[in-house]
Amino acid sequence: MTAALRLARPEDLDRVTALVEAFHAETGLAQTDEERRAAVAPLLDGIPHGCVYLIGPARAPLGYVVITFGWSVEFGGMDAFVDEIYIRPAIRRRGIAGEVLTELPKALARGGIKALHLEVDGDDTSAQRLYQRAGFQGRDRYMLMSRKL
Incomplete structure (x- = not known):
């Protein structure tokens, strides 16, 4: 199985939002279809603040990763920030996410990105191990804090 990445385009909106909906349902994030489409569409239209990559075959993606820039x-x-990464449950634990998290930073570095960040649930030791194997390190002195506006 390959974790080939393809930059999602406007014609992928339905495909991407279906994957986002599945991810949000799994993680308990509440968002309407309208909100989801409004959040994803600009990324597919080429706004400079981020992008979406589909993982695997174009017709039946295995998942997606959203990258935002700062x-x-x-x-x-x-x-850059890995805002969301999702692999369909039926094909998890086959090394796909690890491959994505190993190869994507190389491509981003070639594009001038200096650092790639992500957020992980403090209780999800499985995800933490995955991210550590891909070269991500916790920053003991720092904690991500957010304020919804």
Whole structure:
């Protein structure tokens, strides 16, 4: 099985939002279809703030990853955040997410990204191990904090 990545385009909106809906249902994130489409569509239209990659075959993707872009003085330039990564439950634990998290940073670095960040549930030791194997490290002195506006 391959974790080939393909940049999602506007014509992939239904395919991507179906995967996002499945991920959000699994993790308990409440969002209407309208909100979901409004959040995803600009990423597919090419706004400079992020992008969506479909994982695997174009007709039947295995999952997706959303990358958002920012700027970091600490890291010396443009940085990115893995906003969401999702692999269909039936094909998990086959190394697909690990492959994505190993190859995607290489491509992003070639594009000038200086650092790639992600957030993980503090109780999800399985996900933490996956991310550590892909080279991500916790930052003991820091904790991600959010404020919804």
